[in-house]
Amino acid sequence: MEEIVYTMGELIGGSSHVFWTSEDMCHGSKCLVAWKDVCRPKADGGLGLGLKDLETQNQCLLMKFVDKILDGSPAPWKEWAYGMLMDSSTADGNGLRIWKSRMPNKVKVFTWLFFRDRLSTRVNLHRKHVQPVDACSRCGTSSESWQHAFFHCPYIAELWSRIGVNISNVQETEDLWSAHHPAAVCSSHWADVLLALLWRIWEARNNHVFGSELSCVRVVISRVCDDLNIWRYRLPVHSRAGLDAWRMHLVSSNCNAATASALDAHE
Numbered sequence: 001m002e003e004i005v006y007t008m009g010e011l012i013g014g015s016s017h018v019f020w021t022s023e024d025m026c027h028g029s030k031c032l033v034a035w036k037d038v039c040r041p042k043a044d045g046g047l048g049l050g051l052k053d054l055e056t057q058n059q060c061l062l063m064k065f066v067d068k069i070l071d072g073s074p075a076p077w078k079e080w081a082y083g084m085l086m087d088s089s090t091a092d093g094n095g096l097r098i099w100k101s102r103m104p105n106k107v108k109v110f111t112w113l114f115f116r117d118r119l120s121t122r123v124n125l126h127r128k129h130v131q132p133v134d135a136c137s138r139c140g141t142s143s144e145s146w147q148h149a150f151f152h153c154p155y156i157a158e159l160w161s162r163i164g165v166n167i168s169n170v171q172e173t174e175d176l177w178s179a180h181h182p183a184a185v186c187s188s189h190w191a192d193v194l195l196a197l198l199w200r201i202w203e204a205r206n207n208h209v210f211g212s213e214l215s216c217v218r219v220v221i222s223r224v225c226d227d228l229n230i231w232r233y234r235l236p237v238h239s240r241a242g243l244d245a246w247r248m249h250l251v252s253s254n255c256n257a258a259t260a261s262a263l264d265a266h267e
């Protein structure tokens with residue numbers, strides 16, 4: 001029996017290593033979320049891997065299964081399941097919004113980590129004793145919390161005002177879902193746009209921190225527009241117009257800012 005328990009422990013440990021690093025072993029700091037939380041149902045804030053018993057644990061190699069769950073394809077049973085989850089007292093509202101999005105799975109898993117504050121910001125790395133200080137490595141003026149990295153760092157703060165999204169009341173990540181945005185764009189696609197924005201903001205931060213590129217706000221918005229232009233095909237035909245309206249809004253936001261900048265330079 002001890003041997004069986006040992007073997008399953010190894011299997012579970014090995015699964016987490018593969019999940020986080022695609023390698024047989026991984027350092028503790030690379031395990032962004034406790035494995036037991038990863039395995040919890042999505043309704044409870046996990047990834048819904050469902051490792052509850054030996055039979056399921058045997059299936060935990062892994063990403064194929066995750067991909068199947070998160071593929072975003074429409075299915076009546078999924079709608080039913082979401083409805084059931086919404087009634088649950090333990091339902092994770094962030095997770096439900098994320099998993100219902102039609103954005104790619106890599107973006108959804110990233111956003112899941114963002115909403116759990118498990119990204120490798122300097123504050124989180126410092127907490128894990130990976131970094132000696134928690135100061136933002138871009139501006140150096142503040143601790144790099146998730147709020148700073150995505151909203152208040154001088155390198156990104158202007159993005160939100162440029163696209164007309166009011167983040168002044170965002171205290172918790174949950175507040176983002178109800179952030180006020182321009183009336184001309186569709187509220188029902190805000191979640192998709194938010195996921196794309198967070199994805200590209202983090203990419204720009206990483207490119208800057210690791211020295212490969214310094215991306216300005218205009219470039220970040222432009223890349224989000226490119227993403228939405230591709231990812232629109234993940235949506236049903238009848239609902240693409242709403243996402244297109246958002247993309248056009250982002251394009252015009254960049255154009256308006258460029259025009260204003262040119263006029264300022266001319267004066």
Ligand SMILES: [Zn+2]
Nearest residue numbers: 136138139153
């Ligand atoms: Zn900063």
